[in-house]
Amino acid sequence: MLVEKISEMKSVTKRLRFEGRSIGFVPTMGFLHEGHVSLIRRSKQDNDITVVSIFVNPLQFGENEDFDRYPRDLNRDLEILREEKVDYLFYPSHKEMYPDGFSTTVEVKGITEKLCGAFRPGHFKGVTTVVLKLFNIIKPDRAYFGLKDFQQYKVIERMVRDLNLDVEIVGCPIVREKDGLAMSSRNRYLTDNERKGAVLLSQALFEAKKMFDLGINDVSKLKEEMKKIIQSNPEVREIQYIEIVDSETFEEKVKAEKGDLIALAVFVGDTRLIDNIQL
Numbered sequence: 001m002l003v004e005k006i007s008e009m010k011s012v013t014k015r016l017r018f019e020g021r022s023i024g025f026v027p028t029m030g031f032l033h034e035g036h037v038s039l040i041r042r043s044k045q046d047n048d049i050t051v052v053s054i055f056v057n058p059l060q061f062g063e064n065e066d067f068d069r070y071p072r073d074l075n076r077d078l079e080i081l082r083e084e085k086v087d088y089l090f091y092p093s094h095k096e097m098y099p100d101g102f103s104t105t106v107e108v109k110g111i112t113e114k115l116c117g118a119f120r121p122g123h124f125k126g127v128t129t130v131v132l133k134l135f136n137i138i139k140p141d142r143a144y145f146g147l148k149d150f151q152q153y154k155v156i157e158r159m160v161r162d163l164n165l166d167v168e169i170v171g172c173p174i175v176r177e178k179d180g181l182a183m184s185s186r187n188r189y190l191t192d193n194e195r196k197g198a199v200l201l202s203q204a205l206f207e208a209k210k211m212f213d214l215g216i217n218d219v220s221k222l223k224e225e226m227k228k229i230i231q232s233n234p235e236v237r238e239i240q241y242i243e244i245v246d247s248e249t250f251e252e253k254v255k256a257e258k259g260d261l262i263a264l265a266v267f268v269g270d271t272r273l274i275d276n277i278q279l
């Protein structure tokens with residue numbers, strides 16, 4: 001069932017809670033793929049009711065980013081949601097979410113300044129603001145996030161802890177294409193050649209993990225090898241970052257340890273792709 005109004009979504013979930021049903025929530029920006037489907041399936045396993053939201057949130061896009069061209073296809077998404085037997089789709093308009101005079105934001109400090117946050121100022125503030133709004137509207141028992149956006153997952157976990165929100169945050173494994181490319185709605189932007197080159201991102205991560213498993217823990221060596229692999233394709237326009245960090249604080253490491261995160265952001269053509277692996 002499609003719900004467009006905040007007031008209606010609130011009264012639906014209020015009734016469900018009154019009936020004692022548990023609510024799982026999967027926030028998305030639409031253009032659904034297998035990664036989203038894995039979150040939906042997990043939510044359906046864990047909860048009586050699953051709510052998915054589709055909202056391309058302008059607050060989390062920078063001025064020169066891809067808000068206007070972000071892929072949107074409601075009919076295709078509806079088909080997937082029907083197939084997966086999702087109970088409710090919350091599909092608010094921009095005006096509904098950000099009416100005239102909207103002027104409140106919520107910001108997690110510290111970990112939002114590292115990795116993607118260093119290159120996308122304001123991005124995580126946009127994410128936490130919209131996610132907090134969605135949590136307040138839906139009041140889910142559990143919410144599901146893909147670990148491809150590992151930093152986003154940790155930022156939301158921190159917001160929930162710091163603001164004492166009554167929702168359990170569940171991180172779900174990255175879903176990859178057969179050749180290893182992490183699934184993302186933005187893969188849609190890639191030309192055939194770029195798509196071929198994009199496979200090197202996950203190959204570099206897998207290679208670094210293999211080296212680490214063989215006993216090489218020198219971060220500069222691991223990063224150098226990854227750089228070499230990624231730069232071997234002419235479609236790679238710019239490596240924004242390749243970092244090996246503590247997976248809680250996102251502080252850079254000199255010697256990698258088990259549990260650390262290798263994260264990268266790379267422009268393949270004009271498309272910014274991110275991926276990561278935990279050691």
Ligand code: PAF
Nearest residue numbers: 027028029057127130149
């Ligand atoms: O990961 C996403 O798709 C978005 O950042 C989210 C969590 C739906 C907030 O807009």
